[in-house]
Amino acid sequence: MNLNTITEVKRPQSADQITQWRPGYAWLAGGTWLFSEPQFGTDTLIDLQGLRWPALTPSASGLEIAATCHIAELFAFSAPPEWRAAPLIRDCCNAFLASFKIWNASTVGGNICMSLPAGPMISLTAALEGVYTLWPRDGAPREVAAVDFVTGDNANILAPGELLRSILLPASALSKRFAFRHASMTKLGRSAALIVGTQGEGDLLLTITAATPRPIQFYFPEMPPATALRRAIDARIPADGYFNDVHGSAAYKRHLTLYFAEQIRAELAAA
């Protein structure tokens, strides 16, 4: 929709050109959320497209994803076979409520910075132990673990004007085995629970997303028995700690979480 409160679009060639940050500014990546609702508090868009960050940079250390990488580009990424967890990329893209046409415009960073519980790029990068590089407006770049970035529904650790520059998915995580479970109340709809387990050597890293306001991760050095897993989840997430919205009640999401977590445990334990 038209954003009628916008009076200016800045189109920097480099993020450094944005020196002053004030309320009313908003970074514009794909725009697929910004342009989907009125933005009464925003008067200036700062277009990230001119920064021309390379979308995907695979290397021996892993996959670096620019925040401005389109979902369509990520979906099309062809991973080396030793990255056994790479199919998770497509699983998570397909978990978008948004269609492939949105993917042509929307970005990985945009989805992460929206920080909705059901943001599948949060799920993907948290499950694959991603590290985000953040560019504060002043000060040196900093790094943060993906799982620590989102702090609640539509809330994250970004300071005003701070920019998510890139996400590194480490090769070590990409090389793990994984199990993926996902449910939505409607066909191909918004996630009610998106839960991923990865396994290196006999361990289990379980990442719960969509069902909770922020990603919750559990690490077990050894594959736990079913009861221990369930106890651990209940200890960490109280019954009211699940995200209640029109895409699923908290009780339902807890139910799905426990159900899928056990399925993932069993699947990875069996291998």
Add this chain to the structure above:
Amino acid sequence: MNHTPADQPQPAPTADAPRNGYTINGKLYFAEPQPGQCLRTFLRERGVFGVKKGCDQGDCGACTVWLDGTPVHSCLMPAFRAAGREVTTVEGLAPPDGSLHPVQQAFLGAQAFQCSFCTAGMMMTCAALTDAQKEDMPQALKGNLCRCTGYRAIADAMHGRAEIAEDIAGEACGASVPSPLAHAIVTGEARYTMDVAMEGMLHLKVLRSPHAHARIRAIGRDRAMAVPGVAAIFTWEDVPRRLYSTATHEDHLVDPDDSYMLDNVVRFAGQRVAAVVAETEAAAEAACRLLEVEYEILPAVFDPVAAMAPGAPRIHDERGEERGNIYADIHGEIGSVAEGFASADAVHEMTYSTSRVQHVHLETHGSIAWQGEDGRVHIRTSTQAPFIAKQKLCHLFGLRPSDVHVFTERVGGGFGGKQEMISEDLCLLAALKTGRPVQWEFTREEQFIGATTRHQMTTRVKLGARRDGTLTAIELHVVSNTGAYGGHASETLGASLGGPMTAYRCPNKKAAGYAVYTNMVPGGGFRGYGSSQTAFAIECAIDELARLLGIDPFAMRRKNMILPGDWIESAWNDPSDVDFGSYGLDQCLDFVEGALAKGGGLPKPEGEEWAEGTGVALAMLECGPPTEHRSGAQMRLLPDGSYHLAVGSTEMGNGSITSHRQIAASLLSARADRIAIVNADTDLAPYDTGTFASTGTVVAGQAVRMAAEAMRDSILGFARRHTGADCRLDDNAVICGNERVGLAELYAIGTRAGHHFEAKRKSYLSLRSVAFNVQGIRLAVHRATGEIRILHSVHGADIGRLINPMQCRGQIEGSIAMGIGWALTEQMVYDAEGRMVNPALRNYRIPSYADVPPTEVFFADTYDRIGPLGAKSQGECAINPVAPAIANALADATGVRFPHLPLLPDRIFAKLAPHA
């Protein structure tokens, strides 16, 4: 100074250079969009009206265009990003040689559209799909919503299946001829309400109440008026203090006059408080935000049962203490249910409820009003009832009928939502006050919070039967939540106590119904119109009773269903004007039972968590409303020997312009395309009550039949007198004896002789026939996740003779899809203050391609003796058995009765038995 010779290549523009060249469908435009403008409106400002607004939020796909060949939602695309790039819209899809793109051809061949508002975006998406994407259409089309078709016809188009029949003279009726607008639809040329540009247009926006119940103490408008471009602001102090109802019916007395155009009391969150008109939408919006409204918050009540209690907050004070918030109550009894229950071997009693849902016609409400050079006012609008809208506008503004012109061009879906006058009035007010054209287009959010909805109803059903299944008593108690205003409240309540109970023979029936004011968004007309709600309750209850008695659900229905010769009655002793013009319920039940037994559809998914069940439900429809309804049609033979047909009814995807042409063509032994048709225009067509209540065929179609017969008689009468021989029509000629006289020639001869080749007829609705629908469902439910998958859907429809089989099937399929949405996914959620939580399509899920299975549709072999050319109502009733059939299948699968819609996983999972 930097000088580049003209014959040298221009340097590539740097990022700082002005880059304001936009290539749209091969044509270069130089323009500077507004900084926050999206591509959709930028394109429409250039006159590219094929780009539609369904949601403006990226959810519906109606605005899909290609940017350098890549499909995107233009409502989400910043316009400036299209600079220097090529934009392709539906208008640019076809090759320049005048032929059609293969996808356009496919959509034409399959007639993969009804209202067609989604079609441009649908085609722009389909034409961009890779072969791999085409293998998974549910995924590929999840960003494109169609509210009309149920997607089957779109699937047909994608599979290259064509269905249109050749248009043969004399054989039009019963043939699947295409819509007369089909070519305009697939090329994007068809014009909807907002698809015009006018010099000097002002834009209207309204401020809506954040409170569910409040008195407005004051509205400060100084800051708002100071916004540059604001032309006028209207509050309750500026409008005629004249009560009316926004609901449209022939008899305006069936709806309460309980509304003001703008009021100093708001009774639901979302009610309009003030209107601003300005040079731009942006200025009008900004001014709305600057209005300073002082509200005195009043206590609110949302639940109708609470609203009926003594001491509940009063919604409409002026109605007097005694009646409280109960707007209408209806009671009746035939026989004695007390005796009936006493003689029963089994009794089932349960409370069922159905949810409030929105129509979600893809084209939102909208109107454009202006004063013409002819001194009259003209209102171009999206309505199902232009003639009633005109009457209401005359009433509100004290205008003479001859000074008001209301018309539609093409309407993008209605489903009952546009049986309401909620945008025309303010546009006209502003046009009269400013002297300029004024347009107002609802946002998608406004559709949810400020339009109308299906009435939420809670129904207590009590059924008694003897051991052999014979019903001994039926008792219904219905509470309908009509929300803040009472339009359609008594009529939907009456319907809720009608058809669904009438469908069963039983000597003892009792009904009590209450329509209650609350501080919710108002109820309105919606396909199924009250009957859907109680059909859900009764059809579930019939199954429960059958289960108590150990009787098969089909046998239970056959034992008790209404049969030809039965007296048609619900719980009233009054005689009615309903009769069996035909009867095909038995055929429909037989078909559904047989089709379910035969298998078909998908197998049960793998895994022991999946439970499978089947369900059936039936519905009976009285073809047309019990209230008055009338329609007129007129025909003229034109000098070139073709025909002109004018009919007042509205085309909104229901297909009436197609079927009306067919009715006329068949009576005139002509090809359908020899008949030009205009409709829904108070200047150009005869009066019509409106296109709702299943009247498009049985009332308007009847008027067309009579006018066409009179046209035929006029032509043949003159031809006989002129030639002295017996004559008959043959497409573009009359054959008199051995002589063939072209109609153009006959016209010339006749006109010279003073003959008028024209005819006008009016039709009225009485006697009314009955139609039937039976839905069968086989589904699987996942006991852990609560996911429901419909595996097999079968439907039997008794709608008389099919004037256009393809269209009839499309209407049925669209109804079924809407029923699936109501049953499974759609819910309007409210917070404790009565504000809607999910007024966006991403959070309110209407069925997408993935949600709607194909349905085997069977048509009973019947020919109605009441309806025109043997036809009956077809578009409405098919929705009614869908939700109960799904609920019955779910009960069959799980052994658990879920009596409340929708059957969303988070509402059912807790009661599903854990898997072994």
